[in-house]
Amino acid sequence: MREAQFSVQPASSWTTNWVFIGRGIRHSLRDVDAMVMAIALPVMLMLLFTYVFGGALDPTGNYVDYVVPGIILLCAGFGASGTAVKVAEDISNGVIERFRTMPIQSLGVITGHVAASLVRNLVATAIVIGVALLVGFRPSVGLGAWLGAAGVIVLFILAITWLFAAIGLVAGSASAASGYGFILLFLPYLSSAFVPTRSMPQWLQGFATHQPITPAIETIRGLLTGLPIGTNAWWAVGWCLLLIVGAFVWCRVSFHQRSGQR
Amino acid sequence: MNHAIEVCGLHKSFGNQSILNGVDLVVPAGTVYALLGPNGAGKTTLIRILSTLTAPDAGTVRVAGYDVVAQKRDVKRSISLTGQFTAVDEVLTGEENLVMMGRLSGLSSKAARLRATELLERFDLTDAARKRVKTYSGGMRRRLDLAISLIVSHPVIFLDEPTTGLDTRSRRVLWDGITELARQGHTIFLTTQYLEEADQLADTVAVLKDGQIVATGTAEQLKAQVRSDRVELRDAEDRLVSRVPTDGTIRDLLGILNHLHSQVPADTRVSIQRPTMDDVFITLTAGEKEVSA
Numbered sequence: 350m351r352e353a354q355f356s357v358q359p360a361s362s363w364t365t366n367w368v369f370i371g372r373g374i375r376h377s378l379r380d381v382d383a384m385v386m387a388i389a390l391p392v393m394l395m396l397l398f399t400y401v402f403g404g405a406l407d408p409t410g411n412y413v414d415y416v417v418p419g420i421i422l423l424c425a426g427f428g429a430s431g432t433a434v435k436v437a438e439d440i441s442n443g444v445i446e447r448f449r450t451m452p453i454q455s456l457g458v459i460t461g462h463v464a465a466s467l468v469r470n471l472v473a474t475a476i477v478i479g480v481a482l483l484v485g486f487r488p489s490v491g492l493g494a495w496l497g498a499a500g501v502i503v504l505f506i507l508a509i510t511w512l513f514a515a516i517g518l519v520a521g522s523a524s525a526a527s528g529y530g531f532i533l534l535f536l537p538y539l540s541s542a543f544v545p546t547r548s549m550p551q552w553l554q555g556f557a558t559h560q561p562i563t564p565a566i567e568t569i570r571g572l573l574t575g576l577p578i579g580t581n582a583w584w585a586v587g588w589c590l591l592l593i594v595g596a597f598v599w600c601r602v603s604f605h606q607r608s609g610q611r
Numbered sequence: 612m613n614h615a616i617e618v619c620g621l622h623k624s625f626g627n628q629s630i631l632n633g634v635d636l637v638v639p640a641g642t643v644y645a646l647l648g649p650n651g652a653g654k655t656t657l658i659r660i661l662s663t664l665t666a667p668d669a670g671t672v673r674v675a676g677y678d679v680v681a682q683k684r685d686v687k688r689s690i691s692l693t694g695q696f697t698a699v700d701e702v703l704t705g706e707e708n709l710v711m712m713g714r715l716s717g718l719s720s721k722a723a724r725l726r727a728t729e730l731l732e733r734f735d736l737t738d739a740a741r742k743r744v745k746t747y748s749g750g751m752r753r754r755l756d757l758a759i760s761l762i763v764s765h766p767v768i769f770l771d772e773p774t775t776g777l778d779t780r781s782r783r784v785l786w787d788g789i790t791e792l793a794r795q796g797h798t799i800f801l802t803t804q805y806l807e808e809a810d811q812l813a814d815t816v817a818v819l820k821d822g823q824i825v826a827t828g829t830a831e832q833l834k835a836q837v838r839s840d841r842v843e844l845r846d847a848e849d850r851l852v853s854r855v856p857t858d859g860t861i862r863d864l865l866g867i868l869n870h871l872h873s874q875v876p877a878d879t880r881v882s883i884q885r886p887t888m889d890d891v892f893i894t895l896t897a898g899e900k901e902v903s904a
Contacts, residue, residue: 358717359688359716359717360714360715360716360717364714364715364717365715368711368714368715371711372700372703372711375702375703375707376702379702379743380702442698442701443694443696443697443698443699444698444699444700445698446664446692446694446698447692447694447698447712447759447760448715449663449664450662450663450664450687450690450691450692451687451715451716452684452687452688453715
């Protein structure tokens with residue numbers, strides 16, 4: 350029997366994060382529910398909104414052009430909600446304790462889940478766009494606009510995933526995490542994702558127009574369909590960055606609180 | 612002699628519930644220290660403070676020469692903790708767990724894979740290496756758990772109830788592992804509810820009760836402290852009839868038997884019992900009152 354002959358320096362933060370990202374992606378790939386959700390949901394929503402609701406919402410038949418950004422963000426919300434559950438599972442499991450007794454940035458375990466969510470949701474986004482193209486979505490914009498839209502989508506996914514991660518940290522259990530997360534999933538319906546906010550009752554318009562999802566959707570829609578964006582891009586980026594920083598700080602604080610109190 | 616663990620005046624409470632009320636202990640480097648105590652005595656809280664997971668309210672705690680509050684990172688570099696509940700990643704395979712922890716401990720991926728193979732073999736897990744931990748039995752998880760804490764060599768090893776719920780075979784494998792680690796010069800701090808375990812493994816046994824160490828010593832010293840040998844009389848159905856303390860001399864035994872033989876049937880069986888760790892545990896954790904017949 351040989352004893353550990355390795356006397357080593359602790360892992361660098363680069364290695365630590367990289368290992369945790371690998372872990373997050375493995376977890377995602379092995380979570381059959383989450384994978385089915387990530388792939389089937391975009392397809393189903395796209396078909397539902399195009400063929401079932403589309404005719405009523407826009408009789409000219411161009412509803413698909415309107416709805417693509419909304420479905421991308423809706424799917425991102427669903428995809429990211431799995432992060433809350435994963436984080437809640439991790440924090441209530443002993444494995445997090447082990448990470449915390451190692452000389453590493455143990456918050457990396459959360460970063461790993463966030464990165465995995467980003468990957469998962471970018472795949473879902475590609476599927477949404479793929480299906481959209483099949484059912485008649487015809488964007489005629491240049492590469493720059495596509496890249497811009499991708500940038501906003503990435504920012505949005507990161508923002509909502511960090512929020513879900515924070516919810517997972519404070520929720521206490523996996524089922525509580527998925528319950529609280531439901532509120533966030535409702536927000537896209539109260540935005541310009543599926544219908545213009547001006548069609549909503551007065552009292553709702555204020556909220557619907559100014560909540561973070563609306564400028565993000567308007568920016569992506571504008572970029573992909575060539576419509577004017579106005580100040581929406583600034584609002585979208587500002588909101589996302591604010592949410593990312595806020596949720597990250599929230600995660601940091603509650604991560605150390607949660608794990609210190611057992 | 613260097614002390615691997617030094618605790619002085621340690622207090623900890625959660626809300627208004629006081630868990631540790633002034634714990635003092637020292638563990639010399641390279642020895643095995645077993646902390647015994649009933650459920651709720653504060654064993655896990657103490658081990659969590661020693662391993663930096665929980666902050667103490669008052670007192671000084673030094674592990675491997677470092678302060679657990681001010682020098683957390685240095686402490687973390689010197690310890691490994693195997694908690695009461697297995698800390699393994701259920702979604703990953705046994706091998707992936709070991710490689711991941713190896714990488715996080717600073718091994719290159721090649722070294723981590725080599726070390727994983729070695730440890731899987733040592734803990735009898737080679738066949739299950741590529742299976743997800745979700746499918747492992749309790750004993751296999753526990754062995755994987757211990758294997759993970761041995762990926763890199765740490766001078767101080769904490770084991771919180773390492774064999775709770777294990778079958779005999781897994782317990783043996785763990786005990787052998789612990790003995791071997793001690794032989795190699797690691798300091799081992801373990802908590803246990805199994806007295807036999809403390810008796811077998813530990814150089815020093817301490818009993819924690821109501822947040823204080825109520826007794827410390829070698830297993831033998833504790834046994835001696837609790838009570839002397841005793842004469843036990845059992846009837847034909849093996850029921851205990853009488854139990855009398857003795858100093859073990861012929862004079863004392865003759866006196867006891869002379870006194871008793873008129874009171875019990877002639878087929879009563881006589882034996883001399885040495886105190887066991889169970890006696891120590893029950894005596895020390897039940898309070899001062901001890902029934903001696």
